[in-house]
Structures are given as C-alpha cells and as structure tokens.
Amino acid sequence: MNITVIYNPAAGGGREALLCRFVAELERLEAKVRLHHTTGPSDATRYLQSLPDQGDCVVAVGGDGTTNEVLNGLAPGVAMGVFATGTANVLAKELGLPKKPEAAARVVVEGKSVSVTPARLNGRRFIMMCGVGYDAWVVDGVDLSIKEKFGKLAYVMAMLGQIRRYGERRYRVTVDGRPLDSFSAIITNGKHYGGSFVLSREANILRPQVQVLLFQKPGVRFLLRCLTALLFGRMEQVDGVASLRAQAVTIQCEGAEEPIQADGDPAGMLPADIQVDDLAVPVRVPQMFLP
Template sequence: MNITVIYNPAAGGGREALLCRFVAELERLNARVTLYHTTGPNDATRYLQSREDQGDCVVAVGGDGTTNEVLNGIAPGVALGVFATGTANVLAKELALPKKPEAAARVVVQGKSVMITPARLNGRRFIMMCGIGYDAWVVDAVDLGIKERFGKLAYALSMLSQIRRYGEQRYRVAVDGRPLDCFSAIVTNGKHYGGSFVLSREANILRPQVQVLLFQKPGVRFLLRCLTALLFGRMEQMDGVASLRAEQVTISCETGDEPIQADGDPAGRLPADIVVDPEPVPVRVADTFNS
C-alpha cells in the first residue's frame, strides 16, 4: 500500500513523537510511506495538487483544519486517512478513530473504506461543518498564540468574548429553496461538535445530505441555554432551534461583513452557497465501524 502522510507540525502544538510512531507502524505493516511536513495555511492542498501520484491513501496528521486541506487536494478515488493530533478532532470522534498512533496506522492499512459525501462551501469542500453567526465569530476571534500553547482553552475564551454579540445580526437561510430567518446557523455533516459534544442526533455522515441547525431566537439567555443543551446532547430539543435536512443551503445577511467558519477554521465571508458534493470520498475506518 502506497501512503502519503501529510503532517501539520503546528496542529496541537506539534506531535513529532506520535508522528514517528505512526509512520514506523505503517512501515512495519509493509506500507510505502511518503511524508510531507506542511509549512503554512493551504500548503497541504497545494502540495497534493502538485503530485501526479498520491498513492492509495493520503493521511492527514493534525486537526480538522489539516484534514480539510487534504480533502481539498486529494485526487478522485484516493482514500482519505486521519490520525488526529490537533486541537479539535471532530471527524476522528465521528468515525471512532483511535488516538494511539499504532492503532491509527492499523486502521489505515488493515481497516476498510466507507464512502462519505462532503459538502462544498462557495466551491470549497468541507467534511464536518460550517457555521455563521456566533459559531463563526468564535472561530474568527480565536487567538492563534493561545491556541498553539493551550489548545481548546483558546476556543473557550473566544466563546466568552463573543456571547454578548449574539442576536445583533439576522440571517436569511434558504434550505432547499425554503427561506427562513435565524440569528445563527450551523450546517453539519455529522453528529459531533467541538470534539465529543453531540450537536445533532439527526445528522448522519454517511448520508448524502447535510443537517441545518437554525437558532431562531435572539438573546444571550437563549444562547446560554443552547450551550447548556449542547453539553447534554439535547440541542435539537431546544425550543427555538430548527433542525432540517438539506442538499443545498444559501445564507446571506443585509448588513455587515460576516465571517464563515468551515471545519473549525475561518472560511471567508458571506454570502454562502452550500451544496452536497456529487463525488463521495473513500475514508479509512476500523473494520468494526458500523456503517
């Protein structure tokens, strides 16, 4: 098996020792490994697009942002593998991927592939989620220095700093052509959010649809109740939160230069045009994964 390993040394503060163990196990399993260290944002995408032969599988070693870059550079038919070492690893949680490098390597070589359909945000793929409103403000305001040193603490601090803004902006969201208003929205391909939290029990990453969560009430108290519900996996039970399946979503607002986040990183500004990608991607999972 020919494997290209894309390693982001900035993700999670760097995990060189784990990377070495991961690659050593791949080679023990008779895989032929090409290793690439990224040097900055979007470098993984550029590198993969420059390669005529990416091998049988490209493995993203880092966080969800690294996986997003690999997803946008991977060639059709090449499998995507994930060894999660970053700050947030939502896809790894969604697919029940192991944290130990030796076990992760065995999944890549000895596991199976399941077909996952990403979505496209203004033409660029994302595999887990994108958001506008409070969700995007938090990502946009994260202090990268704190993130590099303290990981998820950076997101917690950003959440606190943005709470009072919630409700100041209204958005128009068209869900498969049906116009709806909200004060924040998350479009998700899977159930999980921020790692282990369950955002949507209705979502299914193996289904060629996204789940759209609309936060339709203003007010800081409502937002705090939503965040509390997230801790217990009850977001969709909240009065004022609508959850709908969709194949196409457009999002706009009349005023303001509003950010978008995708897979945990800033992803441009509104308007947003989100469509289910017509081309699924084979993703390596354990043989025991229930598909």
C-alpha cells in the same frame, strides 16, 4: 499499500514523536510511505495537487483544518485517512478513530473504507461543518497563540468573549429553496461538535445530505440554554432550534460583512452557497465502525 502522509507540525503544538511512531507502524505493516511536512496554510492542498500519483491513501496528521486541506487536494478515488493530533479532532471522534499512533496506522492499512460525501462552501469542500453567526464569530476570534499553548481553552475564551454579541445579526438561510430567518446557523455533516459534544442526533456522516441547525430566537439567555443543551447532546430539543435535512443551502446577511467558518477555521465572508458534493470520498475507518 502506497501511502502519502501529510503532517502539520503546527497542529496541537506539534506531535513529532507520535508521527514517528505512526510512520514506523505503517512501515512495519509493509506500507510504502511518502511523508510531507506542511509549511503554512493551504500547503497541503497545493502539494497534493502537484503530485501525479497520490498513492492508495492520503493520511492527514494534524487537526480538522489539516484534514480539510487534504480533502481539498485529494484526487478522485484516493482514500483519505486521519491520525488526529490537533485541538478538537471532530472528524476523528465522528469516525471512532483511535488516538494511539500504532492503532491509527492499523486502521489505515487494515481497516475498511466508507463513503463520506463532503459539501462545498462557495466551491471549497468541507467534511464536518460550517457555520455563521455566533459559531463563526468564535472561530474568527480564537487567539492562535493561546490555541498553540493551551488548546481548547482558546475556544472557551473566544466563546465567552462573543456571547453578548449573539442576536445582533439576522441571517436569511434558504434551505432547499425555503427561506428562513435565523440569528445563527450551523450546517453539519456529522453528529459531533467541538470534539466529543453531540450537536445533532439527526445527522449521519454516511448520508449524502447535510443537517441544518437554525437558531431562531435572539437573546443571551436563549444562547446559554443552547450551550447547556449541547453539553448533554440535546441541542435539537431546545425550543427555537430548528433542525432540517438539506441538499442545498444559501446564507445572506444584509448590510454587514459576516464571517463563515468551515471545519473549525475561518472560511471567508458571506454570502454562502452550500451544496452537497457530487463525489463521495472513501475514508479509512476501523473494521467495527458503525454510523
């Protein structure tokens, strides 16, 4: 098996020792490994696009942002693997991927492939989620130096810093042609959010549709109810949260420049055009994986 490993040394504060164990196990399993260390944003995408042959599988070693870059450089038909060493690692949680490097390597070589259909945000693919409003403000407001040193604490601080802003912007979200108003929105391909939290029990990463969560009431108290519900996996039970399946979503906000986040990283500004991709990606998962 020919494997290209893309390693982000900045993800999770660096995990060189884990990388070495991961690669050693791949080679013990008789895989032929090509290793690339990323040097900055978008480097993984550019590197993969420059390769005439990416191999049988490209493995992202890093966080969800690294996986997003690999996804956007991946050639059609090439499988994608993930060894999560980042901060939140939402996709790894969604797919039941192991944390130990030896077990992660065995999944790549001895596991199975499942078809995951990404979506496109303004033409660029994302595999887990994108969001506007409070969700995007938090991602946009994360202090990267704190994230590097303290991981998820940086997101907690950003969440606290943005709470009072919730409700100041109204978004027009058109879901498969149906216009709806919302004060925040998350478009998700899977159930999980922020790591182990369950955002949507209706979502299914193996289904070629996205789940659209619309937060349709203003006010800090409503937002706090939503955040509390997230802790217990009950977000869709909150009065004022709408959950809809979709193939196509557009988002606009009149009179203001508003950020978007995708797979946990800033992803430009509104307007947003979101479409379920035409092409599924084979992703390596454990043999026992069930959606």
